[in-house]
Amino acid sequence: MTSPTLWAITRRSLVKDLRLEWRSKDAINSMLFFALLVVVIFSFGFDPTAEESRKIAGGLLWVAILFATVVALNQTWTRELRNQVLDAYRLSPAPPQALFLSKTIGNFLFVSILEVLMVPLFVVFYNLRSVGPVWQLLVVALLATWALVVNGTFFAALSIRTRSREIMLPLILFPISIPALLAMVDATTSILTGDNSPIFWIRLLAVYDLVFTTVSLILFEPVLNAE
Amino acid sequence: MKILFNVLAVFTLLLLGYGFCQAMYIAPTEATMGDVQRIFYYHLPSAWVAFLLFFVNFLASCWYLTRRSPGADALALASAEVGVSFCTIVLITGPIWARPIWGIWWTWDARLTSTLVLWLIYVSYLVLRHYATGGQVPVLAAALGIFGFVDVPIVYMAIRWFRTQHPQPVIGGGQGTGLDHTMWVAVLWNLAAFAMLALMFVLIRYRQALDEHALEEAHAQASLDYETEGAQ
Numbered sequence: 001m002t003s004p005t006l007w008a009i010t011r012r013s014l015v016k017d018l019r020l021e022w023r024s025k026d027a028i029n030s031m032l033f034f035a036l037l038v039v040v041i042f043s044f045g046f047d048p049t050a051e052e053s054r055k056i057a058g059g060l061l062w063v064a065i066l067f068a069t070v071v072a073l074n075q076t077w078t079r080e081l082r083n084q085v086l087d088a089y090r091l092s093p094a095p096p097q098a099l100f101l102s103k104t105i106g107n108f109l110f111v112s113i114l115e116v117l118m119v120p121l122f123v124v125f126y127n128l129r130s131v132g133p134v135w136q137l138l139v140v141a142l143l144a145t146w147a148l149v150v151n152g153t154f155f156a157a158l159s160i161r162t163r164s165r166e167i168m169l170p171l172i173l174f175p176i177s178i179p180a181l182l183a184m185v186d187a188t189t190s191i192l193t194g195d196n197s198p199i200f201w202i203r204l205l206a207v208y209d210l211v212f213t214t215v216s217l218i219l220f221e222p223v224l225n226a227e
Numbered sequence: 228m229k230i231l232f233n234v235l236a237v238f239t240l241l242l243l244g245y246g247f248c249q250a251m252y253i254a255p256t257e258a259t260m261g262d263v264q265r266i267f268y269y270h271l272p273s274a275w276v277a278f279l280l281f282f283v284n285f286l287a288s289c290w291y292l293t294r295r296s297p298g299a300d301a302l303a304l305a306s307a308e309v310g311v312s313f314c315t316i317v318l319i320t321g322p323i324w325a326r327p328i329w330g331i332w333w334t335w336d337a338r339l340t341s342t343l344v345l346w347l348i349y350v351s352y353l354v355l356r357h358y359a360t361g362g363q364v365p366v367l368a369a370a371l372g373i374f375g376f377v378d379v380p381i382v383y384m385a386i387r388w389f390r391t392q393h394p395q396p397v398i399g400g401g402q403g404t405g406l407d408h409t410m411w412v413a414v415l416w417n418l419a420a421f422a423m424l425a426l427m428f429v430l431i432r433y434r435q436a437l438d439e440h441a442l443e444e445a446h447a448q449a450s451l452d453y454e455t456e457g458a459q
Contacts, residue, residue: 151374158367162358171354172371175347176378179385186389200388208381215377219370222292226366 006101009094013102020079021110027072031114035068036121043125053126058188061122062181065115066148070170072110073152076103077160090225100153100220107149115141131194140191140198143205144184150209151176154216157223180208232430239427242420246413254413266324268413272421273316274342280310280425281349281376288372291365300365301436303372305429307352313425314346337390344382348375 004012021027042060046052080086089099122128130137152173159168187201250268257264287303290296321339322332333339352375356368 154374155371158355158359158371161360161363161367162355163360164358168355168358172351175344175351176374178344178347179378179381182385182389204381204385204388211377211381212374215374219292219373222366223370226363 006095006098009098010101010105013099014105017102017106018109021106027075027110028113030075031068031072031110032117034071035064035114035118038064038067039118039121039125053128054131054192055189057122057126057128058192059185060126061118062144062184062188065111065118065145066174066177066181068114069107069111069148069152070173072107072114073149073156073173074166074169076107076153076156081160086224096221096224097217099224100157100216104150104153104216107153108145111145111149112141115145128192130192132191132198134191136191136198136202137188139202140184140187140205143202143209144180144187146209147180147184147205147212148177150213150216151180154212154220154223157220161226180205183208235423235430236427239420239423242416242423246417246420249413249416254410255407260328263324263327266320268417269421270317270320270324271414272418273313273320275418276421276425277310277313277317279422280306280313280429281345281379283429284310284349284352284372285376288369288376291369292373297365297437297440298433300369301433301440302429303365303369304356304436305432307349307356307372308432309425309428311346311349311353312428313421314342314349317342318346335390337387340386340390341383344386345379348378348382351375 039060042064046056046060077086080089089096152169155173155176156169159165159172162168183201183204187198187205190196190198190201246268250265254265254268256262283306284303287299287306291299291303321342325334326332352368352371355371356364359367
């Protein structure tokens with residue numbers, strides 16, 4: 001019998017997570033409702049005209065998504081604590097990277113679904129119309145979402161080992177994510193207003209994704225096996 | 228060991244005293260800024276020492292993950308703590324200088340912002356160390372230390388670009404280019420003094436962290452012995 005490849009294990013684990021989520025809808029529901037609340041509260045806080053909203057919408061959208069992502073990320077590993085599933089993972093010969101990748105891809109899908117549902121809401125509530133090309137927004141969204149979830153999934157695995165884990169995750173995730181957040185907000189604003197070229201920010205996001213995906217994959221094993 | 232440490236402590240105090248004289252009395256008064264500029268002799272050395280300590284933290288974190296030595300973890304903790312303290316000095320002395328010179332306490336200028344973000348990253352490192360429990364703390368902390376350090380160049384690039392796109396809100400030229408010779412002397416003496424001071428603090432915290440580790444080990448061993456005795 002040949003041992004299954006990294007990708008096969010990743011896929012198996014991902015399918016399991018998606019099935020669990022499909023049946024419970026824990027992460028997606030809480031995330032969606034949370035994001036909706038943030039959008040509504042923001043619109044009370046600011047009362048922008050169409051021109052102004054183009055300038056601030058990038059910031060509002062990504063901050064709302066960042067907060068909502070934390071809600072989903074916090075649930076990533078808690079599920080595995082029940083019945084010592086995480087310990088079983090440690091004992092199994094499956095590569096830890098497969099576990100990490102499946103969790104990250106799972107979170108990526110959840111946050112992407114959230115974005116697909118949130119963006120129309122933003123367009124409606126804030127009266128948005130993009131001046132720059134919309135396909136660039138799609139590129140920014142993909143890179144930015146990966147940037148949030150790759151570090152988020154890793155740090156969720158760190159914070160699960162601490163006291164008061166729910167509050168711990170944003171405390172370690174936000175400082176490290178500042179450059180990514182700056183990049184996604186400025187890229188989005190550049191595209192919406194059409195004032196500047198977003199190319200530098202898109203490159204920065206790509207570099208950020210590449211660097212932190214690599215670091216996460218290397219460091220996940222010691223973190224998973226930390227006693 | 229103890230004697231060596233005391234000698235080092237006296238030496239550091241002398242250096243600090245001499246550095247103070249240099250900064251306050253010997254270095255010339257700056258032409259446009261006046262005496263306020265003298266805070267620079269504390270600002271710059273603190274900044275350099277803080278950056279150096281964060282680098283030490285990164286090296287110690289890597290060392291810990293490859294070798295699992297308690298010493299590396301103690302060094303990582305000590306350098307992060309002292310680094311954050313010195314970085315705090317930088318962030319406090321900066322605005323004190325900026326207020327009379329620039330007319331404002333704070334501006335989101337590239338260097339200020341990146342220093343603040345750096346400070347945030349290492350504070351979050353200390354928060355993690357504080358909240359994590361048990362023997363896994365060193366591994367988790369080492370992982371975060373590496374993440375934090377890898378983030379620094381990206382932060383720097385992002386913020387530089389962010390700032391060059393927008394007009395500078397303030398003025399006032401900063402330090403100007405080039406320092407007077409006597410000013411350099413004052414800077415270097417204070418740099419030496421602050422580096423020694425940081426080294427002292429790191430040594431103290433390093434010893435403490437190692438002792439704490441030994442104490443925990445002893446506790447664990449004692450309870451283990453107690454259990455085996457009970458079983459017999």
